[in-house]
Amino acid sequence: MSAWDWAVLASWLSFTILYGLYRSRGKQTTQSYLLAGKTMPWYAMGLSIMATQASAITFISTTGQAYVDGMRFVQFYFGLPLAMIILSMTAVPLFHRANVYTAYEFLEQRFDRRTRILVSIVFLIQRGLGAGLALYAPAVVLSVVLGWPEQVTTLFMGLLVIAYTTLGGVKAVTWSDVQQMLLIFAGLILALVLAVVRLPEEIGLLDAVALAGAAGRLNAVVTKFDWNDRYNLWSGLFGGMFLALAYFGTDQSQVQRYLTGRSIAQSRLSLLFNAMAKIPMQFFILFIGTMVFVFFVFERPPLLFQPADLKNLEREPAYSSVVRRFDEAHQVRRESARAYLEARKRHDPAGQTKALRTYRQAQASLDQARAEAARLLGAGPDTNYIFLNFVIRYMPVGVVGLIVAVIFAAAMSTISGEVNSLATVTVMDVYRPLVKSGATDSHYLWASRGATIFWGLYAVAFAGFGGRLGSLIEAVNIVGSLFYGGMLGVFVLAFFFRFVGAQGAFWGVLAGEAAIFYCWRFTSISFLWYNVIGCLVVIAVGCLLSLTRLRRSSAV
Amino acid sequence: MTKREIRSEEPPPLGGDWFTLYALVVLYLLVLIALFAWFTQANTPEATP
Numbered sequence: 001m002s003a004w005d006w007a008v009l010a011s012w013l014s015f016t017i018l019y020g021l022y023r024s025r026g027k028q029t030t031q032s033y034l035l036a037g038k039t040m041p042w043y044a045m046g047l048s049i050m051a052t053q054a055s056a057i058t059f060i061s062t063t064g065q066a067y068v069d070g071m072r073f074v075q076f077y078f079g080l081p082l083a084m085i086i087l088s089m090t091a092v093p094l095f096h097r098a099n100v101y102t103a104y105e106f107l108e109q110r111f112d113r114r115t116r117i118l119v120s121i122v123f124l125i126q127r128g129l130g131a132g133l134a135l136y137a138p139a140v141v142l143s144v145v146l147g148w149p150e151q152v153t154t155l156f157m158g159l160l161v162i163a164y165t166t167l168g169g170v171k172a173v174t175w176s177d178v179q180q181m182l183l184i185f186a187g188l189i190l191a192l193v194l195a196v197v198r199l200p201e202e203i204g205l206l207d208a209v210a211l212a213g214a215a216g217r218l219n220a221v222v223t224k225f226d227w228n229d230r231y232n233l234w235s236g237l238f239g240g241m242f243l244a245l246a247y248f249g250t251d252q253s254q255v256q257r258y259l260t261g262r263s264i265a266q267s268r269l270s271l272l273f274n275a276m277a278k279i280p281m282q283f284f285i286l287f288i289g290t291m292v293f294v295f296f297v298f299e300r301p302p303l304l305f306q307p308a309d310l311k312n313l314e315r316e317p318a319y320s321s322v323v324r325r326f327d328e329a330h331q332v333r334r335e336s337a338r339a340y341l342e343a344r345k346r347h348d349p350a351g352q353t354k355a356l357r358t359y360r361q362a363q364a365s366l367d368q369a370r371a372e373a374a375r376l377l378g379a380g381p382d383t384n385y386i387f388l389n390f391v392i393r394y395m396p397v398g399v400v401g402l403i404v405a406v407i408f409a410a411a412m413s414t415i416s417g418e419v420n421s422l423a424t425v426t427v428m429d430v431y432r433p434l435v436k437s438g439a440t441d442s443h444y445l446w447a448s449r450g451a452t453i454f455w456g457l458y459a460v461a462f463a464g465f466g467g468r469l470g471s472l473i474e475a476v477n478i479v480g481s482l483f484y485g486g487m488l489g490v491f492v493l494a495f496f497f498r499f500v501g502a503q504g505a506f507w508g509v510l511a512g513e514a515a516i517f518y519c520w521r522f523t524s525i526s527f528l529w530y531n532v533i534g535c536l537v538v539i540a541v542g543c544l545l546s547l548t549r550l551r552r553s554s555a556v
Numbered sequence: 557m558t559k560r561e562i563r564s565e566e567p568p569p570l571g572g573d574w575f576t577l578y579a580l581v582v583l584y585l586l587v588l589i590a591l592f593a594w595f596t597q598a599n600t601p602e603a604t605p
Contacts (some may be wrong), residue, residue: 074592081585085578213599220592233589265566268574275581279588356601 001392005401012183012405016412017164020176024168030444033169034101034424036260044178045266046273048417049248049257050281051177053274054184056137056411057384058285064305064383066289067296070217072231074286076477076528077279079241083248084275088268090495091249096264101428103255103491110494112502113433118509119250119490120429124422126483127253131418131455132462133479135161137384138411139463144307144388154463157411162456165416166449170260173416180409187406188284190399191391195291198394200298207341211297212290214340214356215363220283230526239528243477246484246531248274250491253421292390297337299394300330303373305385316376326369333362415459423451481527482520485534486512492535493542500546508542 001009031037040048065073091103098106104123108116139153164172196205203211212218222232248254248271261267303326304310313319336358343351374381391403427447436443489512493500500508516534519525525533568577 078585078589081581085581088574088578209599214601216600218599219596221589221596223593263566265568269568272577272581276584279585283592352601 001400001404002397004398005404008398008401009405009408012402013160013408016176016179016183016409017160019179020164020172021168023175024171028169028445030441030448031101032171033445033448034420034428035256036169036171036174038260039262040174040260040266041262042266042269042273044174045257045261045270046277047181048174048177048413049254049270049274050277051181051184051410051413052253052257052417053247053278053414054181054281054410055134055414056407057134058282059407059410060137060140060384060387062282062285063289063292063387064385066217066286067293067386068381068383070219071283071286071290072219072222074220074279074283075222075231075233075236076240077244077282078233078236079238080244080278081275082237082241083244084271086245087249088271091255091491092258092267092271093264094495095255095259096261096267100259102252102425103250104252104425104429107490107494107505108433111490111505115490115502115505115509116429117434118506119487120425122483122487122509122513123250123252123425124430126480127251127418127422128455128458129462129479131415131422131459132464134411134414134418135459136463138408140384140388144385144392151464154460157408157415158456158460158463161412161415161419162453165419165456166452169448170256170420173413173420174257174260176416177413180413183409184406187403188281188288191403191406192284192288192291194395194399195288195295195390198295199291203294203298203341208291208294210341210344211294211337214337214359215293215297216360217290217293220286227525227529230528235526235528239526239532242488242531242535243481243484243528246488246535247480250484250487251421251480252425253418256421256424257417289387292387295390295394298334300327302389303370304377304379305382305389306379307385307389309374309377309379309382312377313373318376319373322369322373322376326366326373329362329365329369333359333366336362415456419452419455419459422455423448426451426455478527481530482516483513485516485531486510486538488531489535489538489542492539497539497543497546499550500542501549503549504542504544504546507545508538508540511541512538 026032029037062073095103095106098109100106100109102120104116104120107119135154135158136150138157139150143150143153164176168176196208199208209218224232225234226232258267258270261270302310303323304313313322336355340352340355340359343349343355391400395403427444431447431451432439432444436447486509490505490509493505493508512534515537516530519530519533520527567573
């Protein structure tokens, strides 16, 4: 990076941290530290919810996902607006009226302390793993940009987040998120404009769209149903809705955002804002990935986007034969792409068909050469490096710093929200009921700060495993899906099944989690369905146990 | 009724009621899916004439 890029990045980092701290100034209590004194307006909560969800992974990995697999990942979000409506009608008023710090506190009011603590622990495990992954993504950025070891960059990022989250609490997190989300929107627009501008002069936006579509990269909707297919309309609508219900309804990192609202109406609006904005935003990010794909139709892409892997590959004896096949395929793809566009302009269907076949065959050969190169090294997918590689090699001075700042902004907003919620659950759902009840407010405030530091350091330690998990965006969603079904099930029981008691809820969660882990280990069912299966098992077991108890007690 | 409960009945700031707003969000989702389906079909050519 140039000096200008560094200046842009450093200014942004300083500004966002200082701004968050400025907005959170004043005397703090546990309620102001963890719930911002319930004073937040809907737009701040809405942007904060989006910022917490849009991590660095969203930029690094989603664009790469579009490059290799097209836009069908957008379907993953189709269930989100439906989930937002259901939560606005149920969870938001219930949580607000219960006047709770965490979603799990509500479970004690509805069932018992044992269920509250069980679900809190499931959350701490799941979100702790997620925070580590969210921290690993920007470490990938810095390691590529600076050549620093990922451990050093992870520590640097982690310490920054720990500093402002510990000092400012949820207010600092929310107001920093607002700034970060605005930068993210600006960065996205700039990235798309520059990706199109960097195409060869004679290739316009419509030509680029045609080439992306011809390579099957504009597959935004797949209507064919398949249990094992991760992304289609049905898994997106149903599986995605259950995942979003679980994420926004039971995950404290999201629930805490809308618990800070000054009224139920403000919290509802923040969720509906997210319902409207999320799908177009994801579509936009994926579309950037497809434009990067088209850019590399004309510019030779690296055989592997992970620089260290590419260097190691060059030492392999088979390297020259793989790279020769890759170069030949790239050349054929470029020429057939031009031929296809010319045939389209001439309205020549036979010419289009011929060029299209060659173009797709060349694409298949390129993919084969890349897969073989990865196999030679035993390397994982390089999806997370594609967008970064494009930014660093082809973006102008200053813009590189801005895009890197966007990725940092996204990462910091996610990690700060997660660390803040982990600390809240640790203190309010575990420490206060089990370790030290009845202490002063200032004691819990300091305990919250201590827990924030602990979870920040935990995320730094866990981030070391991030590199072994392939595509990060999928890894995060898979880890989430292993736990969300059980958590969602118990909240559905709490909201809608009044006859279900504490025993049913507790054993239902355990049975639901067992069913999910069985599906994960022993079946090929796509992870999006785990949420549905887990939730249904919790409901079934919870209802059965409670009905059995009711019958027994009425028989007695 | 407590003050908090009264505030919970607060209508959406732009007027109307909550159910109308929810219906609009569902309609918006359907329009988006239809647009994306059209976008996919219009931009994924078949290799056979």
